Amino acid sequence: MRISLNETHDVALRSWVASANLAGSDFPIQNLPYGVFRCKGSGESFRAGVAIGDQILDLRAAFESGAFSGFGEVVHQAIVAATAGSNLNPLMELDAATWSALRLALSTLLRDGSVHQSQLESALVPQAEAEHALPAQIGDYTDFYTSIHHATAIGKLFRPDNPLLPNYKWVPIGYHGRSSSIAVSGQQFRRPVGQTKPPTSDTPVFGPCKRLDYEMEVGVFMGQGNAIGDAIDIGQAESHVFGLCLLNDWSARDVQAWEYQPLGPFLAKNFASTISPWIVTIEALAPYRATWTRDAADPQPMAYLDSAELRAGGAFDVQLEVLLQTKAMREAGTAPQRLSLGNFKDAYWTVSQLVAHHTVGGCNLRAGDLLGSGTLSGPTPESAGSLLELTAGGKQSISLANGEKRIFIEDGDTVIMRGWAERDGLPRIGFGDVAATVLPARSL
Amino acid sequence: MRISLNETHDVALRSWVASANLAGSDFPIQNLPYGVFRCKGSGESFRAGVAIGDQILDLRAAFESGAFSGFGEVVHQAIVAATAGSNLNPLMELDAATWSALRLALSTLLRDGSVHQSQLESALVPQAEAEHALPAQIGDYTDFYTSIHHATAIGKLFRPDNPLLPNYKWVPIGYHGRSSSIAVSGQQFRRPVGQTKPPTSDTPVFGPCKRLDYEMEVGVFMGQGNAIGDAIDIGQAESHVFGLCLLNDWSARDVQAWEYQPLGPFLAKNFASTISPWIVTIEALAPYRATWTRDAADPQPMAYLDSAELRAGGAFDVQLEVLLQTKAMREAGTAPQRLSLGNFKDAYWTVSQLVAHHTVGGCNLRAGDLLGSGTLSGPTPESAGSLLELTAGGKQSISLANGEKRIFIEDGDTVIMRGWAERDGLPRIGFGDVAATVLPARSL
Known part of the structure; x- marks a missing residue:
């Protein structure tokens, strides 16, 4: 298939x-x-x-x-x-x-x-x-958590003794996101405001987010869906996928830390998400498949998450670059500066596994639904797909070539994401830029 | 307003x-x-x-x-x-x-x-x-967690030492749900299948859900929305609400327990949700307002969640009844049996607070969006809005009048929800029945 x-x-x-x-x-x-x-x-x-x-x-x-x-x-x-x-x-x-x-x-x-x-x-x-x-009316948006490197890095910040939860290697962890605030590259949005709890205080405060971050993700646009109560077999999963895009899942880390227990991220993620203008089809990506393996020491996938085709190349070799252009850089005509370079093939779970898992309980997917990979961080420090990781949880600032420093995103910053597949003897194919700019918070 | x-x-x-x-x-x-x-x-x-x-x-x-x-x-x-x-x-x-x-x-x-x-x-x-x-095309569905009685009861099952998390009394906790699988009363759906981890095992198993539950909720259908980046002031919030419905947010408790950390419920909730055929407008409910208060010992709401009108009657006095009709009862012509009777006025957060909170960070709501109240359990045992609570976490079975027993929902069971407002000197107004029936799991 x-x-x-x-x-x-x-x-x-x-x-x-x-x-x-x-x-x-x-x-x-x-x-x-x-x-x-x-x-x-x-x-x-x-x-x-x-x-x-x-x-x-x-x-x-x-x-x-x-x-x-x-x-x-x-x-x-x-x-x-x-x-x-x-x-x-x-x-x-x-x-x-x-x-x-x-x-x-x-x-x-x-x-x-x-x-x-x-x-x-x-x-x-x-x-x-x-x-x-937007290339589609997105009926529902689901975000996953497919990078074990990201999950481990984030887990270390929240739970130093127990970074990776016991379900991670069994369940492609996902949660429902907000579709109304997804926009295409070029999005400009206000810094969110909300409740946060400073570590030094017993009670929360209200105001603009102070730890605004991006997340480098791949988006999966669904094609033909499934009837409610049916599941899409992993062997058929890719034929239900129309194509992939790039996705910046903007995150308010301080809002998230205070609100996310016990039901997951909410206002921390629903103020804006930005996707690439172009959807690259699965067929176009076919020459750029990558080996997918599971360490022998790890749990092997349950039957509904496993297939011969998955083992024969279920991942996609797509390079993922994040760049920053601050307001000062823009005004000086300075080109955006690279913050990270990762690869989609380093994800722990593949596109077909996400589709099979999403539907295994009977949930119906519809054409135009969007699945996010979750932040794609690779095994090396320079491949981390969020500032939270690049700055070690906000503790180490990043020095930019023009002398500026960043821990989190500041007003006027533009984050640009690029993705492309290329291999010896094959042409480069890409997604076009995803650019989005943060505006000051609304006045309170 | x-x-x-x-x-x-x-x-x-x-x-x-x-x-x-x-x-x-x-x-x-x-x-x-x-x-x-x-x-x-x-x-x-x-x-x-x-x-x-x-x-x-x-x-x-x-x-x-x-x-x-x-x-x-x-x-x-x-x-x-x-x-x-x-x-x-x-x-x-x-x-x-x-x-x-x-x-x-x-x-x-x-x-x-x-x-x-x-x-x-x-x-x-x-x-x-x-x-x-469905009365509306539901662009996004958000579920809240507004019953402190429910949150405390569930919290005791998962965290006996720490049932209510520190954010509960400050943040109207909510998360994004799945809109594609919401249907109107009369819905029949297959018992979901998925991964669960038995307490006696180190590794998960795959199969039909064994702890299928309902959740008695009120749904809020949004009227006119807000532009992304703007917030709806709590004083204006009700004028953005078209009306209320009843909502059964079906839940697979065993799937939920294994999957929900760290990003919240996913497959445990997205296989089916059932709403009433009728939306009762806020204007129709106006005579049935109820006092909303906050204990002096509790944190008072932040300014964006507080208003004089809220204090003057921000809740709605709507009685909420859950009934069960098993297959045997249906075949014998036995009427549905009441499992619980609660009231929407016992929620910790009101409709206007949910709208104000949802938009405070800039998230845009759209006409037709649905907000769920979360399971509405009252202060007494017989007002608990889910089987998980009525059976003390699945430990005490419920005896039905026909001699059957239930801990969780069995195949062929129909759950019926009713809601109505009534007061001395005022007519009763209601939502019509929400009925949904569970079919056997698909064959694996």
Whole structure:
């Protein structure tokens, strides 16, 4: 049931969109990620597009040009769904074979030598002239906790004697998040306010968050869902996934510490979350699979969380970079500075395990639902995906090249996340930047 | 900013729908709750209705009859919104003054002596011939933990030395829930399966839940929301609430015990939740306000959680009854047996405090969002809103009148919840039954 490599993955493919062939582009013809956009500042309705080089192929314009007419009924069904509304939910509700047929059509149309080039050139919009909206109506958002390195590091801060709880290696720990406050890259949001309890006080205080942090995550956009009461078998799980995005799950650490017992994070996480403009499909990521193993000393996964395919490469090798651009850096024209570099393959639980676990009790997933990986920290200090880890719980500040220091995020800071897969002999494919900027707290 | 009593609350009002005037009806003319229905087994689209006696006023049919034409622009706007689609979200997005105008129009139309009686008789559908759908598209579902009696009882089971955590009396504890698996009364769902860890074992096992429980809650349907980054002031909070429903937040206690640390309940709660078919508006509940106080020995609420109106009657006096009908009882024609009787006024935090807290950090609420009160247990043993409490953590079985015993819910059991407000000199207004039945687990 796993997507095979096919002609759309061919490293030799080149596009007539010249910028797609430049080394270092996130969007060569082997990628073809989906997003929702319109021309910046226009009153146009948002619509689906596919990133190619520094351009966006406007799917509605492409469809109306007639370019998709020769590809048969399945592709027709897919392009009708992709252009039906202002989000990708109708396309997500279709199945993996249909998505694959549309990808092949897009690859064919955008290749060097396509007879449709002149027809499609007018359906291109420069990315620099576009603004994005959420690619899907997100019915429910679930956040997991898949990095054992992150769970251990955080656990040490809260429970020095017992960092990793006994369930961690058995259960893909997850919790429900807030969908209303998820926005696409470019989000600007006010520093949250709330109750916190200073360690020196017996009673809480009220005011702006003082320990504002980001979390570097991968997001999983669900495709076709399951009926309530049914479970998605792990062998089928990936075929229910439309694709992956990047996700910054903003966190108010001081609010979290005071509120989270016994039912988990609430206001600490629901004021903002930011995702990448582009969803990279599972099919595009197929050449970048990584080995997934479980140490012999660890519990092996229960049957519903295990499969031969998982063992043969259930992880994805996606590099994950976090950068910071402070207000001073922005004003001085200084480029963002890297804070960390990690990799999705270091997660303890894979995408297919998350889907199988989420549904095993009968919970229904719907097309457009978003699953977060949880903070992806790797085994090394420089791969930690949050400031809480990089600053040892807020105890060691980070020195920036311009002389500034940071422990947590300050007003005016922009956090930028990037993710890409690349391997010898294969092109780099990426997600585009996730950028979000923190504004001062509202006046109290 | 609080709804005043007005002519729609007049105890002397009677309806030309005769069943609305019978003592003990949940739906006298002073109630007028909203739901979404269609004729049972029909292929009709679901549409909005108002319960009156044992009938439903089909709002679309009533609107098309022209009965609303004399009420002016605000009522016109409200009835257009109420009949625009297959859920109440468009009506919920309007403001409290508009809801109030529509209520007055409905009250006028349904009163004894209304000139519109003959016009509206054909817009009535017997409740016995109707089936319901969710009244709103629920964007996000949040569950709180407002009963200090419940929190203390549960805390004793998990932490005998430290039942109530230090944050409880300061923070209205809440967490995000799952919206996809919420359904209306009549829901039948499979017993969930999942990982649990028996106390006698070092490692978890996989199989059907053995400690399936209900939770008696009140649900809060949000009206007009707030922009992200803004907060809803507690003085304005109730005007953002469309109304209340009853909510059964089904819980797999054994799954919960193993999975819930450190991020809260997940699969233990997301397999099913059941709500009442009817939403009773805040305006209808206005005569049934109850005093809200805070013991002098307890921390007083922070400013954002306090107001003069809260102190003057921020709670609602709504009785809450849980009944059980086992398969054997159903087959023998035995009526459901009461398990508990509690009251919403015993909650530690009020509706307006939940709305103010939810938004204080900038989280945006949207019309149609659902907030749950958390299990509403009162101060006495017989007012406990879950089996976990009624059976002392599963240690003492409950004897039913037909000789059966229960510790937790068994396959084929139907749990029924009822809620109503009544006071000397005021009519009883209610929510209708919430019934849901547990089916055997899927085969593994």
